[in-house]
Amino acid sequence: MKNKAGLVLGILIEHVLALIILFGLFYFHDANELTYFISKISDKLVYLISIMLTTSVGFFWTYFTQSTTEFGKYLHYRKVDNAYIIAFVIIIMTNFILLILSIVVNVFNKNSLLLIVFFYLLIYGLINFVTLISNVSGLIRLRNKFQTEFDKHKDNLK
Numbered sequence: 001m002k003n004k005a006g007l008v009l010g011i012l013i014e015h016v017l018a019l020i021i022l023f024g025l026f027y028f029h030d031a032n033e034l035t036y037f038i039s040k041i042s043d044k045l046v047y048l049i050s051i052m053l054t055t056s057v058g059f060f061w062t063y064f065t066q067s068t069t070e071f072g073k074y075l076h077y078r079k080v081d082n083a084y085i086i087a088f089v090i091i092i093m094t095n096f097i098l099l100i101l102s103i104v105v106n107v108f109n110k111n112s113l114l115l116i117v118f119f120y121l122l123i124y125g126l127i128n129f130v131t132l133i134s135n136v137s138g139l140i141r142l143r144n145k146f147q148t149e150f151d152k153h154k155d156n157l158k
Contacts, residue, residue, distance in 0.1 A: 004082075004083065006083075007083050007086060007087065010131065011090065014124060014127045014128055014131060015124060017127055018120060018123040018124035018127055019120070021123050022116075022119065022120050022123055025119075031112075034119070035112045035115045035116065038105070038115045038118065038119050039105065039109035039110070039115055042102055042105040042106055042109060042115075042118065043102075043106050045102050045122065046099065046102045046103065046106075049095060049098045049099045049102055049122075049125070050099060052091075052095045052098075052125060052126075052129050053092065053095035053096060053098075053099055055129075055132075056088065056091045056092050056095055056129070056132055057092055059088065059132065059136055060088040060089075060092060063084060063085075063088060063139065067081070070146075070150060071142075071143055071146050071147075074142075074146045074150075075142065078142075080142070084135060084139065087131070087132070087135050088132075088135075090128065091125075091128045091129065091131070091132050094121065094124065094125050094128055095125055095129075097121065098118075098121050098122060098125050101114075101117070101118045101121060102118065105118045
């Protein structure tokens with residue numbers, strides 16, 4: 001995540017990909033069968049969505065605790081800290097909305113439009129979760145790069 005334009009582009013790509021998958025599923029499968037399937041599994045998806053939400057909050061908390069360290073200052077210096085914060089907030093909010101929607105869908109499981117919106121957000125949330133793993137991987141690479149540079153400069157200070 002180099003800059004805000006890249007972040008916005010990434011979000012747009014995730015939404016477009018989710019729409020392509022959704023339209024593809026509805027193109028190749030009967031809409032009634034898909035909405036019926038979604039209504040039947042929505043109660044089980046609460047567990048998956050809860051795991052995604054807790055994982056994203058956990059990763060964000062870990063990132064937040066690093067913000068006051070030398071590594072946090074390094075991220076700020078490289079101007080990537082805000083992009084990571086925005087990315088974490090987006091996935092947390094997406095998963096929170098998904099969790100609420102999964103509960104609502106269990107009550108109003110005959111509303112086809114609600115089921116389709118829920119299914120779209122679920123697809124988007126899963127894509128976003130993969131992005132979260134990629135972002136955490138990027139943070140680990142940055143941490144390793146920082147540690148290497150920090151160790152070189154630390155040796156020069158002695």
